[in-house]
Amino acid sequence: MNSRTIEILLVEDNPGDARLTLEAFKEGRVLNHLVVMKDGVEALAYLRRRAPYAAAKTPDLILLDLNLPRKSGREVLAEIKSDEQLKVIPVVVLTTSADDQDVARAYSEHANCYITKPVDLEQFLRVVHSIEDFWLTLVRLPEKGDSGVG
Amino acid sequence: MVDMDHAGVAVAALVGSYDYVLVALSVVIAIMAAYAALDLARRVTFARGWARMLWLTGGAIAMGFGIWSMHYMGMLAFRLSVPVQYDWPTVVWSLIAAIAASAVALIVVSRPKMGIAQALLGSALMGGGIAAMHYIGMAAMRMPAMCSYSPGLVALSVVLAIVISLVALWLTFHFRRDRRSLSWRKSASAVVMGLAIPVMHYTGMAAMTLTPSTGTHGDLSHAINVSSLGVAGIGLVTFVVLGAVFLTNLRFDSLPTARQLATRYFMSLAIISVLAILGALLVEYQGGEVRSGARMIDIAERQKMFSQAITKDALLVERSPAGAQRQRVAEDLRSVAMLWEKSHAALQHGDPTLGASRGNSPQLTALFAALEPDFIAMLDATRGLVEQGAVQTPAVSLGTEVNTILEHEPRFLRGMAAIAAEYEREVTVPDELKNQLQLALLLSVLGVLLVQGVVVLRPALANIQRGISELELTKQALQRNSEELGRSNAELEQFAYVASHDLQEPLRMVASYTQLLARRYRGKLDSEADEFIGFAVDGATRMQTLIRDLLSYSRVMTQGHSLQPADSRVACDMARRNLQKSIEESGATVSVGALPTVHADATQLTQLFQNLIGNALKYRNDRAPQIRVDARADEEAWLFSVQDNGIGIESQYFERIFQMFQRLHTRDEFSGTGIGLAICRRIVERHGGKIWVESEPGRGSTFHFAIPRA
Numbered sequence: 001m002n003s004r005t006i007e008i009l010l011v012e013d014n015p016g017d018a019r020l021t022l023e024a025f026k027e028g029r030v031l032n033h034l035v036v037m038k039d040g041v042e043a044l045a046y047l048r049r050r051a052p053y054a055a056a057k058t059p060d061l062i063l064l065d066l067n068l069p070r071k072s073g074r075e076v077l078a079e080i081k082s083d084e085q086l087k088v089i090p091v092v093v094l095t096t097s098a099d100d101q102d103v104a105r106a107y108s109e110h111a112n113c114y115i116t117k118p119v120d121l122e123q124f125l126r127v128v129h130s131i132e133d134f135w136l137t138l139v140r141l142p143e144k145g146d147s148g149v150g
Numbered sequence: 151m152v153d154m155d156h157a158g159v160a161v162a163a164l165v166g167s168y169d170y171v172l173v174a175l176s177v178v179i180a181i182m183a184a185y186a187a188l189d190l191a192r193r194v195t196f197a198r199g200w201a202r203m204l205w206l207t208g209g210a211i212a213m214g215f216g217i218w219s220m221h222y223m224g225m226l227a228f229r230l231s232v233p234v235q236y237d238w239p240t241v242v243w244s245l246i247a248a249i250a251a252s253a254v255a256l257i258v259v260s261r262p263k264m265g266i267a268q269a270l271l272g273s274a275l276m277g278g279g280i281a282a283m284h285y286i287g288m289a290a291m292r293m294p295a296m297c298s299y300s301p302g303l304v305a306l307s308v309v310l311a312i313v314i315s316l317v318a319l320w321l322t323f324h325f326r327r328d329r330r331s332l333s334w335r336k337s338a339s340a341v342v343m344g345l346a347i348p349v350m351h352y353t354g355m356a357a358m359t360l361t362p363s364t365g366t367h368g369d370l371s372h373a374i375n376v377s378s379l380g381v382a383g384i385g386l387v388t389f390v391v392l393g394a395v396f397l398t399n400l401r402f403d404s405l406p407t408a409r410q411l412a413t414r415y416f417m418s419l420a421i422i423s424v425l426a427i428l429g430a431l432l433v434e435y436q437g438g439e440v441r442s443g444a445r446m447i448d449i450a451e452r453q454k455m456f457s458q459a460i461t462k463d464a465l466l467v468e469r470s471p472a473g474a475q476r477q478r479v480a481e482d483l484r485s486v487a488m489l490w491e492k493s494h495a496a497l498q499h500g501d502p503t504l505g506a507s508r509g510n511s512p513q514l515t516a517l518f519a520a521l522e523p524d525f526i527a528m529l530d531a532t533r534g535l536v537e538q539g540a541v542q543t544p545a546v547s548l549g550t551e552v553n554t555i556l557e558h559e560p561r562f563l564r565g566m567a568a569i570a571a572e573y574e575r576e577v578t579v580p581d582e583l584k585n586q587l588q589l590a591l592l593l594s595v596l597g598v599l600l601v602q603g604v605v606v607l608r609p610a611l612a613n614i615q616r617g618i619s620e621l622e623l624t625k626q627a628l629q630r631n632s633e634e635l636g637r638s639n640a641e642l643e644q645f646a647y648v649a650s651h652d653l654q655e656p657l658r659m660v661a662s663y664t665q666l667l668a669r670r671y672r673g674k675l676d677s678e679a680d681e682f683i684g685f686a687v688d689g690a691t692r693m694q695t696l697i698r699d700l701l702s703y704s705r706v707m708t709q710g711h712s713l714q715p716a717d718s719r720v721a722c723d724m725a726r727r728n729l730q731k732s733i734e735e736s737g738a739t740v741s742v743g744a745l746p747t748v749h750a751d752a753t754q755l756t757q758l759f760q761n762l763i764g765n766a767l768k769y770r771n772d773r774a775p776q777i778r779v780d781a782r783a784d785e786e787a788w789l790f791s792v793q794d795n796g797i798g799i800e801s802q803y804f805e806r807i808f809q810m811f812q813r814l815h816t817r818d819e820f821s822g823t824g825i826g827l828a829i830c831r832r833i834v835e836r837h838g839g840k841i842w843v844e845s846e847p848g849r850g851s852t853f854h855f856a857i858p859r860a
Contacts, residue, residue, distance in 0.1 A: 014655075014659075016659040016662070016663070017659075020662055020663075020666070023666065096654075096655070096658075119654070119658050119661070119694060119698075120661075120665075121661065121662045121665035121666060121669070122665070124662065
C-alpha cells in the first residue's frame with residue numbers, strides 16, 4: 001500500500017490553512033494526493049460522486065474542519081458515519097476549536113481522532129507529519145473494494 | 151471681717167459666699183461670649199453696607215448680652231445672708247452699657263487697620279463700658295445693707311477691664327480672618343478672653359464691702375427678686391443667643407437653606423426664651439404687687455380692730471378705779487395705741503418689716519388726708535388718757551378724752567373701711583393684669599411657635615421633600631448608569647474576547663506563512679531579505695503572544711468557573727509543573743509552605759501562581775532564583791506570598807505594574823506583554839481579594855495576595 005498514491009480529502013474553507021496543510025504534506029514522505037473541498041455540501045458531493053465529482057476517488061483519509069459554510073463539519077461527520085460505504089474511511093477532525101464540547105461531540109459522532117490546530121507553524125508541521133506517520137504509515141486501513149469505479 | 155465706720159464704732163461687715171456652680175456657669179458664659187465675639191468680628195469685618203450694620207447691631211446685642219449675662223451670673227453667685235432685690239431699670243441700663251462696650255469693640259476690630267491709638271481708645275471705651283456695666287449692675291442691688299467700695303480695688307478692676315479689653319481687641323483683630331469655626335488658636339484666645347472677663351468681675355466684687363443696716367436703702371418701687379427661675383432664664387437666653395452666633399457660622403455652604411432655617415429656628419427659640427423670662431419676671435412682679443396689696447388690706451382691717459380696742463380700753467381706763475388696775479389698763483391702751491400708730495405710718499409710707507413696701511396712689515393719699523384729723527384727734531386723746539391713767543391720783547376727769555375718741559371713732563372706721571376698699575380695688579388691677587399677662591404670654595409663645603412653623607418647619611419639610619425626591623431621581627439615574635455601565639462592560643469584555651479570538655485566525659496565517667517563508671527561503675535570498683523575514687516573524691510571534699495574553703485576560707471574567715473549595719497546594723504544584731522547563735533552565739529552587747484550601751476557581755488559581763512564579767523566574771539577576779511560596783491566615787482572608795531574590799522593583803512602580811501594558815523594561819532586557827500582572831490582579835479581584843507588592847531593588851520582591859475566607 002505504500003507504493004500507491006494515497007488519496008486525502010481535506011475539507012477546509014480557509015485557503016491559507018488548506019495550502020499550509022498541502023505544504024506540510026508536500027514535505028512528507030508518503031506519496032499523496034490531496035483534494036480540498038471548501039464546504040460541507042461540496043465535500044459530501046465529492047464523497048458521493050455527485051456532479052461535478054463523478055470521477056472522484058474514494059479518499060483513504062478525510063481531514064475535516066468543523067467550522068464550514070453551508071454545511072458544518074459536524075453535519076458532514078454525522079452523514080459520513082451514518083453512510084454504510086463511507087463510514088469505514090477514517091476521519092481526522094482538524095480544527096482551531098479547543099472546546100471540550102466540540103471534542104466530545106466529534107467522538108460521539110465516531111470521529112477517528114480530534115486534533116486542535118497548533119498556532120505555531122513548527123508545531124503544525126509536526127502535527128501533520130504525525131497524522132501522516134500514524135494514519136498513512138503505521139495504521140493498516142481496509143482495502144478499498146470499490147475504488148476506481150466510474 | 152471688721153470695719154470701722156465713720157462714727158468709730160466697730161460694725162461686722164456682711165460676708166458673702168459664692169455659689170460655685172453659678173461661678174462656673176459665669177465663666178462658661180464668658181468663654182462663649184468671647185468665642186462669639188471672635189466669630190462676630192469676622193462677620194462684621196467682611197460684611198458691607200446693610201449687612202454690616204445688621205451684623206454690628208446683632209453682634210453687639212449678642213455679645214453684650216453674653217458679657218452682661220456673665221456679670222449677672224456672677225452677682226447671683228454671690229450669696230448674702232440678707233435678701234437681695236434688683237432694681238430692674240438699673241439692670242437694663244447695665245445691659246445697655248454692655249451692649250455699647252461690645253459695639254465699640256466690634257467697630258474697632260472690624261476696621262482695616264488697628265493702630266496703637268485706636269487700640270488704646272477702643273480698649274478704654276470698651277473697658278470703661280464693661281466697668282460701667284459692672285458698677286451700674288451693683289447699684290441695682292437692693293438690700294438691707296450699706297454698700298461701700300474700696301477705691302484701690304475699684305481702680306484695679308477698671309484697669310483690668312481696660313487691659314483685658316486691649317488684649318481681647320488685639321486677639322480678635324488678629325484672628326478675625328480665621329474662617330474655621332473651630333481652630334485651636336481661636337479657641338485658646340476665646341478661653342483667655344473668657345477667663346479674663348471674670349477676673350475683672352470678681353475683682354470688682356471684692357472691692358465692695360457691705361455693712362448691715364436697718365431698712366433697705368434705695369428706691370424699692372422697681373425692685374424685683376431674682377428667683378432661681380430667673381437665673382435659669384438668663385442662662386438659657388445666653389446660651390441660645392450665643393449658640394445662634396455659632397450656628398449661623400456653621401458652614402452649610404452647600405445648603406444655604408439649611409443654614410438660613412437653622413438661623414431662623416434659633417432666632418425663634420431666642421424669642422421664646424426672652425418671652426418666657428420676661429413673662430416670668432413680670433408675672434412674678436405682679437404677684438408681688440398682689441401680695442403686698444393683700445397685706446395692706448390686712449393692715450387696714452387690723453387698724454379698724456385696733457381703733458375699736460382703743461375705744462374699749464379708753465372706756466375701761468375711765469371707769470377703772472384709780473390704782474394698779476387702772477395702771478394695767480392704761481398700759482394695754484398704750485401698747486395698742488403704739489401698734490396702731492406704727493401700722494398707720496406703715497400704711498401711709500410703707501414699711502418692709504410689716505410687708506408694706508410701696509407708696510400709695512393719689513386716691514389713697516386723699517383718703518388718708520381726709521382721715522388724718524380723726525386719727526390725730528383720737529391719737530392725742532389716747533395719749534392724754536394713757537398719761538392720766540398712769541397717774542396714781544384717784545379723781546381725774548377723763549370724760550373729755552373719751553368723748554373725743556367716741557366722737558371720732560365712727561368717722562375713722564368709715565375712712566379706714568374706704569381705704570381698705572380702695573386697696574381692694576387697686577389690688578384687682580395687678581391681679582387681672584397678671585392673668586392677662588399670662589394669657590398674652592401664652593398666646594405670643596403660641597404665635598411665635600406658629601410663625602416658627604411657617605418660616606422654619608414648612609420650608610424645612612418642603613426642602614426635605616425636595617431633597618428626597620432629588621435623591622430618588624439621583625438614585626434612579628445612578629442605577630440606570632450602573633446598569634448601562636454593567637452592560638457596556640459586559641459588551642466590551644465580549645468584544646475583547648471575540649476580537650482577540652478572531653484576530654488569532656488571520657494572525658495565524660501571517661505568522662505561519664512568514665515562518666514558512668523563513669523555513670523555505672532563509673539563506674536563498676540576500677541577507678537583507680533574511681533580516682526582513684526575521685522582523686516579520688518576530689512581530690507576528692509577539693503579536694500572537696499579545697493576543698493570547700489579552701484573550702486570557704478577558705477570559706478571567708467571561709470564561710471563569712464558579713468559585714469552589716480548591717486546594718491551593720494542588721494549584722501551585724500544577725503551576726510549578728507548567729513552569730518545569732524554565733525552573734530547570736534558571737536553576738531555581740521553588741519551595742512551597744503549607745497552603746490552604748480556599749474558595750476559588752482552581753484554573754485561575756493555577757494561572758495566578760504560574761504568572762507570579764513565572765515572573766520570579768523571569769526577573770532574576772545573576773543569582774540562582776530562590777522562590778518561596780507561603781500562606782498565612784488573618785481574620786478575614788488567606789494571605790499568600792510569592793517571594794523571590796530577583797531584581798526587585800522601585801517603590802514608585804508598586805501600583806503601575808498591575809496595570810495593563812505597563813512594562814518597566816525594554817524587550818531586549820526582558821520579554822513580555824505587560825499583561826501578566828494585570829491578569830493576576832483581575833483574578834484576585836474576581837475572588838474578592840487584593841494583590842500588592844513589597845520590594846527592595848536588587849534584593850528581591852514579595853508579591854502578596856489575599857483571598858477572602860469563605
